[in-house]
Amino acid sequence: MSEAFTHISSDSSGHVIMLSEKFVEWAENESELFSDYAEKLIDKDDKIHISKGEFEVCETCRGLGTVVHPAIDSQGLTQEDFQEDPEFREDYFTGKYDIQCPDCNGLRVTFKPVFDEFLKELINKFENEEYQYALELARERYYGY
Numbered sequence: 564m565s566e567a568f569t570h571i572s573s574d575s576s577g578h579v580i581m582l583s584e585k586f587v588e589w590a591e592n593e594s595e596l597f598s599d600y601a602e603k604l605i606d607k608d609d610k611i612h613i614s615k616g617e618f619e620v621c622e623t624c625r626g627l628g629t630v631v632h633p634a635i636d637s638q639g640l641t642q643e644d645f646q647e648d649p650e651f652r653e654d655y656f657t658g659k660y661d662i663q664c665p666d667c668n669g670l671r672v673t674f675k676p677v678f679d680e681f682l683k684e685l686i687n688k689f690e691n692e693e694y695q696y697a698l699e700l701a702r703e704r705y706y707g708y
């Protein structure tokens with residue numbers, strides 16, 4: 564999921580995407596053209612109406628609409644976990660620990676918006692910088708300085 568925007572809703576006029584505050588702030592510094600662009604396309608709530616895009620099978624839940632609660636298996640489960648506790652195994656595989664998928668809200672698909680070139684380039688650059696920054700933080704944490 565991108566930090567640049569969140570998908571808000573779909574209606575008959577298309578899809579409404581909300582640009583994140585962080586992105587809007589960044590974009591205003593990054594490009595002089597952005598405020599002009601924003602004035603034309605983005606309403607006062609930083610929402611942007613997107614008509615192009617497609618639905619893709621949700622990567623997080625692989626189209627199931629549910630995921631196992633992260634508290635249960637985000638640390639990774641091993642064969643032993645199941646062997647030692649058959650009841651847990653049963654519950655796990657019958658979906659007792661499933662929650663609604665947070666990325667598609669149980670819809671099984673996510674909307675991938677298609678932005679025009681200008682916005683697409685900005686978003687790519689933003690995401691790349693975010694990624695580099697996250698890498699740097701991880702590196703600092705790892706080496707402890």
Ligand SMILES: [Zn+2]
Nearest residue numbers: 621624664667
């Ligand atoms: Zn999903």
